[in-house]
Amino acid sequence: MWPDGTRSAASFTFDFDAEEVWIGEDPANADRPGVLSQGTYGAKVAVPQILDVLRRHEVRATFFVPGRVAERYPERVADIVAAGHELAHHGYTHTSPTKLSRAEEESELVRGLEALRAFGTEITGYRSPSWDLSPHTLALLHEHGLSYSSNLMDDIRPYRLAHPRLVEVPISWILDDAAHFWFDGASWTKSIATTATVRQIWEEEFLGIRRLGGACVFTMHPQIIGRPGRLTFLDAFIGFVTGHDDVWVATTAQIASRA
Ligand SMILES: [Zn+2]
Numbered sequence: 365m366w367p368d369g370t371r372s373a374a375s376f377t378f379d380f381d382a383e384e385v386w387i388g389e390d391p392a393n394a395d396r397p398g399v400l401s402q403g404t405y406g407a408k409v410a411v412p413q414i415l416d417v418l419r420r421h422e423v424r425a426t427f428f429v430p431g432r433v434a435e436r437y438p439e440r441v442a443d444i445v446a447a448g449h450e451l452a453h454h455g456y457t458h459t460s461p462t463k464l465s466r467a468e469e470e471s472e473l474v475r476g477l478e479a480l481r482a483f484g485t486e487i488t489g490y491r492s493p494s495w496d497l498s499p500h501t502l503a504l505l506h507e508h509g510l511s512y513s514s515n516l517m518d519d520i521r522p523y524r525l526a527h528p529r530l531v532e533v534p535i536s537w538i539l540d541d542a543a544h545f546w547f548d549g550a551s552w553t554k555s556i557a558t559t560a561t562v563r564q565i566w567e568e569e570f571l572g573i574r575r576l577g578g579a580c581v582f583t584m585h586p587q588i589i590g591r592p593g594r595l596t597f598l599d600a601f602i603g604f605v606t607g608h609d610d611v612w613v614a615t616t617a618q619i620a621s622r623a
């Protein structure tokens with residue numbers, strides 16, 4: 365399944381949500397600068413630092429970006445594209461498709477595509493703002509020429525979906541930084557994991573997927589993984605993954621192409 369004699373694959377993906385994830389959680393947050401500033405950190409500080417880490421390791425990653433974030437931070441998105449990373453769809457606003465009518469969902473899809481295509485790069489992938497798909501999502505992706513989804517948790521390898529041109533590149537909560545590090549005003553009973561804990565969880569899962577010949581798709585968020593202490597962890601962890609010669613480190617689109 366994997367090229368050049370490799371036995372498994374890995375992909376580093378970043379959902380560049382900025383403020384939109386907070387507005388998507390609660391529209392009233394649009395008027396709360398303190399809440400929004402958590403997302404602004406992702407755009408202002410974290411993305412340049414993450415690009416630096418990726419450049420040092422010569423790794424191409426995938427950035428899933430809501431259209432509105434691309435419109436608000438065009439220089440950041442231009443930097444992502446100029447560095448050779450893949451740009452992929454993550455809604456126009458950060459709204460779950462399950463909360464939208466078919467017409468609203470199609471409008472989000474089209475506006476998001478327009479915002480991203482303005483950067484002159486091909487957009488082939490879609491990750492829903494919540495990993496949730498509506499009954500219409502796959503048909504809409506197919507109609508609008510997208511070629512892969514990265515939303516489902518039912519496998520460890522890319523596979524063909526019912527819509528003939530669509531491939532699924534599966535993800536998992538265990539490989540999502542938010543599951544371990546997320547904190548908000550409603551999370552006071554939840555503690556923030558240390559990077560040592562996450563390193564152990566991710567190393568075990570990566571080695572397990574490698575043993576089974578799958579694709580290890582990490583989902584990270586600049587505003588979460590881009591905190592200063594975690595950037596040190598990210599740097600070391602990417603080095604750990606790329607240190608395995610039998611693992612093909614690729615963009616999510618490249619992994620989709622192997623299904
Ligand atoms: Zn997101």
